[in-house]
Amino acid sequence: xxxxxxxxxxxxxxxxxxxxxxxxxxxxxxxxxxxxxxxxxxxxxxxxxxxxxxxxxxxxxxxxxxxxxxxxxxxxxxxxxxxxxxxxxxxxxxxxxxxxxxx
Numbered sequence: 001x002x003x004x005x006x007x008x009x010x011x012x013x014x015x016x017x018x019x020x021x022x023x024x025x026x027x028x029x030x031x032x033x034x035x036x037x038x039x040x041x042x043x044x045x046x047x048x049x050x051x052x053x054x055x056x057x058x059x060x061x062x063x064x065x066x067x068x069x070x071x072x073x074x075x076x077x078x079x080x081x082x083x084x085x086x087x088x089x090x091x092x093x094x095x096x097x098x099x100x101x102x103x
Contacts, residue, residue: 009046034067043086059089
């Protein structure tokens with residue numbers, strides 16, 4: 001998905017909330033903002049727009065998130081980098097695994 005579409009979806013969502021006199025949802029959860037309610041609403045707005053305009057839906061969305069402090073001075077890596085996936089079309093899921101957590 002192009003970032004320009006995400007920015008347009010945000011503008012549409014922001015306008016809708018402003019017209020209704022409501023505050024936008026917020027990304028919360030400390031410095032890393034791991035509760036991404038605003039981001040979730042933006043992506044849902046994007047999918048609704050595509051559906052209403054006869055555009056093909058996206059099957060999935062992938063986004064990298066850099067969290068916590070830099071791994072070392074001047075690093076682009078963070079202590080808790082991760083990639084987050086949102087699967088919209090569950091037919092794309094061929095299998096999954098559950099990582100074994102050590103004690």
